[in-house]
Amino acid sequence: xxxxxxxxxxxxxxxxxxxxxLNNHGSVHPDLVRRVRAAVDALAYQRNAVARNLRxxxxxxxxxIVSDVGNPFFTAMVRxxxxxxxxxxxxxxxxxxxxxxxxxxxxxxxxxxxxxxxxAISAASTATDVTPLVDLGIPVVAIDRRLRGANVDxxxxxxxxxxxxxxxxxxxxxxxRIACITGPPQAMTASERLKGYKRALRRHGREVPPDLxxxxxxxxxxxxxxxxxxxxxxxxxxxxxxxNLMTVGALKYxxxxxxxxxxxxxxxxxxxxxxxxxxxxxxSTVAQPTYDMGRIAGQLLxxxxxxxxxxxxxxxxxxxxxIRASSTPAPSEPRRARQA
Amino acid sequence: xxxxxxxxxxxxxxxxxxxxxLNNHGSVHPDLVRRVRAAVDALAYQRNAVARNLRxxxxxxxxxIVSDVGNPFFTAMVRxxxxxxxxxxxxxxxxxxxxxxxxxxxxxxxxxxxxxxxxAISAASTATDVTPLVDLGIPVVAIDRRLRGANVDxxxxxxxxxxxxxxxxxxxxxxxRIACITGPPQAMTASERLKGYKRALRRHGREVPPDLxxxxxxxxxxxxxxxxxxxxxxxxxxxxxxxNLMTVGALKYxxxxxxxxxxxxxxxxxxxxxxxxxxxxxxSTVAQPTYDMGRIAGQLLxxxxxxxxxxxxxxxxxxxxxIRASSTPAPSEPRRARQA
DNA sequence: TTGAAAGCGCTAACAT
DNA sequence: ATGTTAGCGCTTTCAA
Numbered sequence: 001x002x003x004x005x006x007x008x009x010x011x012x013x014x015x016x017x018x019x020x021x022l023n024n025h026g027s028v029h030p031d032l033v034r035r036v037r038a039a040v041d042a043l044a045y046q047r048n049a050v051a052r053n054l055r056x057x058x059x060x061x062x063x064x065i066v067s068d069v070g071n072p073f074f075t076a077m078v079r080x081x082x083x084x085x086x087x088x089x090x091x092x093x094x095x096x097x098x099x100x101x102x103x104x105x106x107x108x109x110x111x112x113x114x115x116x117x118x119x120a121i122s123a124a125s126t127a128t129d130v131t132p133l134v135d136l137g138i139p140v141v142a143i144d145r146r147l148r149g150a151n152v153d154x155x156x157x158x159x160x161x162x163x164x165x166x167x168x169x170x171x172x173x174x175x176x177r178i179a180c181i182t183g184p185p186q187a188m189t190a191s192e193r194l195k196g197y198k199r200a201l202r203r204h205g206r207e208v209p210p211d212l213x214x215x216x217x218x219x220x221x222x223x224x225x226x227x228x229x230x231x232x233x234x235x236x237x238x239x240x241x242x243x244n245l246m247t248v249g250a251l252k253y254x255x256x257x258x259x260x261x262x263x264x265x266x267x268x269x270x271x272x273x274x275x276x277x278x279x280x281x282x283x284s285t286v287a288q289p290t291y292d293m294g295r296i297a298g299q300l301l302x303x304x305x306x307x308x309x310x311x312x313x314x315x316x317x318x319x320x321x322x323i324r325a326s327s328t329p330a331p332s333e334p335r336r337a338r339q340a
Numbered sequence: 341x342x343x344x345x346x347x348x349x350x351x352x353x354x355x356x357x358x359x360x361x362l363n364n365h366g367s368v369h370p371d372l373v374r375r376v377r378a379a380v381d382a383l384a385y386q387r388n389a390v391a392r393n394l395r396x397x398x399x400x401x402x403x404x405i406v407s408d409v410g411n412p413f414f415t416a417m418v419r420x421x422x423x424x425x426x427x428x429x430x431x432x433x434x435x436x437x438x439x440x441x442x443x444x445x446x447x448x449x450x451x452x453x454x455x456x457x458x459x460a461i462s463a464a465s466t467a468t469d470v471t472p473l474v475d476l477g478i479p480v481v482a483i484d485r486r487l488r489g490a491n492v493d494x495x496x497x498x499x500x501x502x503x504x505x506x507x508x509x510x511x512x513x514x515x516x517r518i519a520c521i522t523g524p525p526q527a528m529t530a531s532e533r534l535k536g537y538k539r540a541l542r543r544h545g546r547e548v549p550p551d552l553x554x555x556x557x558x559x560x561x562x563x564x565x566x567x568x569x570x571x572x573x574x575x576x577x578x579x580x581x582x583x584n585l586m587t588v589g590a591l592k593y594x595x596x597x598x599x600x601x602x603x604x605x606x607x608x609x610x611x612x613x614x615x616x617x618x619x620x621x622x623x624s625t626v627a628q629p630t631y632d633m634g635r636i637a638g639q640l641l642x643x644x645x646x647x648x649x650x651x652x653x654x655x656x657x658x659x660x661x662x663i664r665a666s667s668t669p670a671p672s673e674p675r676r677a678r679q680a
Numbered sequence: 681t682t683g684a685a686a687g688c689g690c691t692a693a694c695a696t
Numbered sequence: 697a698t699g700t701t702a703g704c705g706c707t708t709t710c711a712a
Binding site: 001046047048050051052053054057059060061063069072075076078079082086091092093094095096106110112113114115132135136137248251252255274275277278279280 | 341384386387388389390391392393394397399400401403409410412415416418419422431432433434435436438443446447450452453454455472475476477588591592595613614615617618619620
Binding site for chain 3: 013014015016017020026027028029032051053054055056057
């Protein structure tokens with residue numbers, strides 16, 4: 001492995017000069033610059049970032065830790081983060097905790113040990129411990145989900161409002177028995193979205209029916225099972241599902257049991273689904289501004305890097321309701337239309 | 341930041357002893373172990389992997405560089421790789437080149453500079469240059485796509501055979517004018533799959549119709565445009581599309597123009613699509629063994645790490661044809677059934 | 681403008 | 697079993 005020393009020897013200069021040339025620091029005589037560059041090429045020298053990072057006590061890698069790389073919601077965010085990182089000369093690496101707190105802790109430990117320049121995390125649980133990072137002064141930003149007991153920058157979607165809009169829309173479409181499949185109680189996104197659901201019902205003078213609420217696990221299987229359970233016990237005529245994978249599960253149950261959407265049951269899901277318009281019926285969703293969430297997370301990371309003492313802030317972004325076929329029965333179709 | 345020195349001082353031992361305890365090396369008196377552990381806790385010491393990696397000249401991060409983190413094909417592979425990495429005490433980080441050769445080169449450079457312990461790459465182009473990694477002796481494995489001019493381990497799917505099976509299936513279903521939308525000519529997967537398509541036609545005594553072949557870019561937009569072009573110029577009655585995103589694009593064109601699948605046009609795509617069974621009509625696909633591809637890539641990386649002089653090998657995995665609705669018209673439906 | 685040299689935090693060879 | 701110490705490759709003061 002070629003080192004800076006060998007380059008220096010080959011170019012007949014000091015290592016300091018080589019370093020200056022490599023980093024475009026200070027002023028170096030053009031002749032020396034040329035010699036150094038020639039040596040670098042001749043020896044196929046490649047910078048050793050490990051040594052460099054150690055010496056400078058800083059790195060240029062940002063980590064994004066997500067609970068599921070297969071969930072398009074998370075990968076979409078990465079793009080926004082990458083664009084900011086690139087401007088700052090950083091690279092972004094994605095780590096998959098797979099909803100496993102142990103794996104997540106491993107990645108947090110790894111990011112801490114590697115002294116990553118910043119970490120964005122969508123935590124598997126609100127109890128996720130990021131102190132290893134915070135203690136080292138590594139900028140941390142919580143995306144999508146708040147981190148309990150950690151005073152860090154946070155980027156959230158307007159979960160409650162989004163859920164309220166979705167539920168309100170189902171009411172407007174004439175559905176009467178609107179169910180909610182939400183996530184695990186400890187997940188902030190799950191409880192916020194459930195809150196929005198309840199609020200919409202109350203606003204419309206409806207009762208909040210405990211038998212129409214199910215807590216599942218944010219995964220496809222959970223949505224599937226919850227849908228079955230709802231149909232078996234509670235005769236809903238619509239359902240609001242609080243994340244994309246569970247929505248897919250719920251839909252699968254409906255489709256495979258010949259239950260017609262939106263005629264028999266109206267469906268609105270939280271989060272976009274890729275190719276939502278290829279799914280039949282096309283799916284109404286509450287969309288989160290994923291790219292912006294990533295971008296803002298990146299900006300917060302950057303800001304924290306420049307001023308470590310900055311007060312952490314929480315940014316809440318608006319969601320938008322995309323009304324498609326799964327919640328819009330033809331005027332004649334809904335079983336009990338409330339309004340024309 | 342707490343260092344090993346401070347831990348040593350606090351525990352009243354040498355740094356060597358601390359290091360031994362931290363790494364479970366050599367034998368250390370239980371009393372000292374206890375004192376060291378206590379000091380580690382008391383000071384909230386966190387290992388500095390940067391220094392450690394420098395000293396040991398080895399790291400424990402594997403990088404996966406893919407051309408699109410949003411493509412489920414790639415994220416599925418990551419899981420297989422992760423499982424192998426975990427056994428070896430490595431963490432996997434995912435880098436998104438976004439089909440951009442420049443970004444890809446940046447990530448390759450970063451992985452080289454950081455002296456990553458291994459790199460799996462699904463290259464944006466066969467011309468992708470991995471010499472920065474190879475020169476440093478970093479194990480590299482090409483997944484999904486071969487790397488031209490680089491003598492590295494390679495894990496591929498049986499592209500040609502898969503394409504041949506898909507095309508043959510369309511022939512069997514009675515389709516006559518079977519088109520192919522493939523990727524850019526420089527992509528190995530594109531040409532291999534095209535080859536399989538041609539071969540299947542010849543085998544069935546069909547001509548290979550140049551006007552029914554389109555080269556697109558492996559992205560959704562490309563599939564959409566190619567589908568339009570085919571319909572405008574060449575009146576196909578079936579189409580084999582060589583990757584998942586282009587298939588989505590092609591389907592979107594068909595759906596939005598009221599062209600019925602599989603009645604008006606039969607469709608088979610390469611790669612699975614998440615929730616393929618929610619898409620209407622459900623999509624016939626050539627599925628790749630993604631998890632195994634990742635797992636085997638991981639094993640090759642591991643093998644290369646242990647024996648750097650091992651000859652690189654190429655592993656080819658079988659694909660499987662999943663026949664769903666998009667290619668199976670009801671017996672009465674196909675416009676010209678070839679067989680009952 | 682250039683070079684000499686210290687030292688980032690850690691591990692491992694060597695000495696005890 | 698434990699400690700001393702050199703040095704991984706680099707950047708950056710400091711001196712010339």
